[in-house]
Amino acid sequence: MIKRRDFIIGAGGAVAATSVLGMPRIARAADKLKAAWILVGPSGDMGYSYQHDLGRLAVQKEFGDRVETHKVESVPEGADCERVLTQLATQGYGLIFTTSFGYMDQTIKVAKNFPKVYFEHATGYKRSKNVATYNIRFYEGRTVQGTLAGHLTKSGIVGYVGSIPIPEVIMGIDAFTLAFRKIRPDGKIKVIYVNGWFDPGKEADAAKALIDQGADIICQHTDSPAPVQTAEARGVWAFGQSSDMAKFGPTHCVTSNVDNWAPYYIQRVKMVLDGTWKSTDTWGGLASGMLSMPTFNIHVPENIRADGMKALEAVKSGARHPFDGPVVDKKGVTKVAAGKNMPDSEIAGLNWYTQGVEGDLRG
Amino acid sequence: MHELTAILVSMVLSATPLLLAAAGELVTEKSGVLNLGVEGMMIGGAVIGFAVAWTTGSPALGFTAAALAGVALAALFGVLTLFFLANQVATGLALTIFGLGLSALIGKPYIGKPLPSLPQLYIPGVTDIPVIGPLIFGQDAIVYLSVAATVAIGWFLSRTRAGLILRSVGENHDAAHALGYPVRRIRFLAVLFGGAMSGLGGAYLSLAYTPLWSEGMTAGRGWIALALVVFATWKPWRLLFGAYLFGFFSIAQLHAQGAGVSIPPEFLSMLPYLATILVLVIISRDAKRIRLNAPAALGKVFRATA
Numbered sequence: 001m002i003k004r005r006d007f008i009i010g011a012g013g014a015v016a017a018t019s020v021l022g023m024p025r026i027a028r029a030a031d032k033l034k035a036a037w038i039l040v041g042p043s044g045d046m047g048y049s050y051q052h053d054l055g056r057l058a059v060q061k062e063f064g065d066r067v068e069t070h071k072v073e074s075v076p077e078g079a080d081c082e083r084v085l086t087q088l089a090t091q092g093y094g095l096i097f098t099t100s101f102g103y104m105d106q107t108i109k110v111a112k113n114f115p116k117v118y119f120e121h122a123t124g125y126k127r128s129k130n131v132a133t134y135n136i137r138f139y140e141g142r143t144v145q146g147t148l149a150g151h152l153t154k155s156g157i158v159g160y161v162g163s164i165p166i167p168e169v170i171m172g173i174d175a176f177t178l179a180f181r182k183i184r185p186d187g188k189i190k191v192i193y194v195n196g197w198f199d200p201g202k203e204a205d206a207a208k209a210l211i212d213q214g215a216d217i218i219c220q221h222t223d224s225p226a227p228v229q230t231a232e233a234r235g236v237w238a239f240g241q242s243s244d245m246a247k248f249g250p251t252h253c254v255t256s257n258v259d260n261w262a263p264y265y266i267q268r269v270k271m272v273l274d275g276t277w278k279s280t281d282t283w284g285g286l287a288s289g290m291l292s293m294p295t296f297n298i299h300v301p302e303n304i305r306a307d308g309m310k311a312l313e314a315v316k317s318g319a320r321h322p323f324d325g326p327v328v329d330k331k332g333v334t335k336v337a338a339g340k341n342m343p344d345s346e347i348a349g350l351n352w353y354t355q356g357v358e359g360d361l362r363g
Numbered sequence: 364m365h366e367l368t369a370i371l372v373s374m375v376l377s378a379t380p381l382l383l384a385a386a387g388e389l390v391t392e393k394s395g396v397l398n399l400g401v402e403g404m405m406i407g408g409a410v411i412g413f414a415v416a417w418t419t420g421s422p423a424l425g426f427t428a429a430a431l432a433g434v435a436l437a438a439l440f441g442v443l444t445l446f447f448l449a450n451q452v453a454t455g456l457a458l459t460i461f462g463l464g465l466s467a468l469i470g471k472p473y474i475g476k477p478l479p480s481l482p483q484l485y486i487p488g489v490t491d492i493p494v495i496g497p498l499i500f501g502q503d504a505i506v507y508l509s510v511a512a513t514v515a516i517g518w519f520l521s522r523t524r525a526g527l528i529l530r531s532v533g534e535n536h537d538a539a540h541a542l543g544y545p546v547r548r549i550r551f552l553a554v555l556f557g558g559a560m561s562g563l564g565g566a567y568l569s570l571a572y573t574p575l576w577s578e579g580m581t582a583g584r585g586w587i588a589l590a591l592v593v594f595a596t597w598k599p600w601r602l603l604f605g606a607y608l609f610g611f612f613s614i615a616q617l618h619a620q621g622a623g624v625s626i627p628p629e630f631l632s633m634l635p636y637l638a639t640i641l642v643l644v645i646i647s648r649d650a651k652r653i654r655l656n657a658p659a660a661l662g663k664v665f666r667a668t669a
Binding site for chain 2 (some may be wrong): 041042043044045046050073074159164165190191192193194195198199200201202203204205206208209210212213224225226229230233247248358359360
């Protein structure tokens with residue numbers, strides 16, 4: 001299927017071609033940095049890609065004439081990304097952010113061919129000399145959500161709308177479950193994967209199915225506000241994802257995991273401009289401000305809000321680790337001993353469910 | 364609510380936008396025009412419907428405006444392909460891209476604004492009957508409209524003189540022209556009708572299904588509608604069946620996941636496509652009949668001779 005971006009890129013290519021043929025492009029490249037963002041959904045999804053685009057706009061505002069920013073929207077994960085990346089790199093972009101997990105191998109591959117271009121891949125784990133990685137510890141917010149949900153649930157069943165079963169999503173489910181079961185030891189988590197990041201209709205379908213199966217809490221790891229809206233319509237509690245979704249659940253959206261990429265993007269662009277860019281691995285959570293949670297819904301009883309706040313402060317200060325032992329997987333194997341915390345390297349590759357999550361994962 | 368009831372009620376909802384768009388496209392294709400711009404017309408209807416409903420507070424006005432938006436986009440397609448004789452496939456694809464881009468532009472101010480959902484029918488006593496109650500007597504107005512429209516299209520195409528003329532134009536435009544039928548005018552009207560139905564289908568997503576606007580929210584449903592027309596071998600009642608079948612498997616696979624069935628979710632996501640194709644291929648496996656049903660002049664450019 002042909003998409004809008006083909007035209008954008010085509011037009012960009014035409015502009016680049018004229019600049020090669022017609023105008024001299026000597027001085028321009030040196031003082032002006034061209035930075036591009038590759039988004040997995042539309043920038044108007046009001047969720048994940050929207051938040052990345054807010055970061056891009058913040059960069060543009062911060063550096064004004066010194067940078068030129070560009071976004072390519074709705075790029076499918078996989079081979080398509082390679083084409084877009086190559087085109088951007090040949091068009092003189094000096095810094096490229098690939099903002100979804102499924103762009104990982106393509107980013108590494110293309111980066112090899114363009115050693116002078118800096119690449120930044122979000123939510124992945126592969127780095128090279130000119131590829132840095134960055135991510136948000138979304139799972140820290142899940143601990144807070146799990147705590148709030150544990151108090152709020154009556155049925156003890158949580159419905160979790162997932163995108164695809166990758167570590168990024170699984171670590172959120174596990175962190176949520178661990179916190180949830182500290183309050184509701186008999187609690188169950190039902191997970192439905194919609195096999196994609198953005199399809200409001202399907203996300204709503206999944207939320208409906210979960211509510212029909214007895215869930216009175218809806219969690220989501222997808223990009224549209226549809227699950228929150230569905231929960232509001234059906235009168236069950238929900239947690240928003242990526243951006244503040246309170247407007248879609250005025251009485252039932254407890255809080256949201258809000259991504260804040262702007263400070264990171266500004267810092268990285270500044271490094272390129274200063275010539276100090278290095279391949280690093282950044283994983284910021286509540287303490288760094290990259291993840292924030294808006295004020296809890298006023299409809300949540302005050303004592304529950306207070307307990308949620310306590311969990312939030314504890315995670316933020318480091319007093320509580322989302323994966324503090326004992327952590328036991330579904331087969332009963334102890335993965336983290338009592339008194340220990342799970343190391344980052346293990347969290348990053350998490351591929352098993354903890355006890356309380358229904359269904360199996362196939363590796 | 365019983366789980367089977369829940370699946371069936373959700374099935375009807377998820378099939379409705381597909382059914383609306385596909386029924387419109389069926390009429391367009393029966394007249395011999397292949398409009399691949401369904402996705403673009405749907406998203407156009409979705410954004411205009413949302414904008415109007417948001418501004419006026421009236422979902423009815425929203426749906427009306429959405430149908431008109433679909434008509435406007437279809438008119439663009441119709442003028443290009445029927446009067447300027449542009450290639451239908453290329454123009455249809457362009458219409459989809461144009462619709463997606465234009466809707467994103469128009470929709471910018473509406474991102475992040477929620478609308479209330481459509482009211483559902485409730486007849487005391489009747490709607491409370493298990494299974495059939497909520498399924499048949501508990502839906503919103505557009506669901507009933509989509510079924511009624513499909514039945515009406517079936518009747519129109521097979522039982523009326525106008526329907527016969529429309530089909531004859533789709534079978535052999537030169538013969539129809541020789542008989543004195545205004546081929547271009549008939550096709551243009553069929554294209555506009557398809558646009559109106561696609562617009563309604565899109566608006567169903569942004570006004571009833573998930574009452575919000577977000578870019579690209581049709582998420583490929585226009586293409587599914589197009590495929591349904593082919594797999595239903597251009598028969599309205601099979602279209603109805605196919606759309607519900609697709610809806611059923613889309614919803615049932617989610618319930619299966621929620622119930623902890625240990626089948627990989629990637630496979631379950633394929634299920635609606637596989638099952639719908641399989642069933643429709645089996646019920647319409649007679650190649651001769653398919654050839655009879657497919658409009659012979661589908662996608663062919665009409666140049667008036669003499």
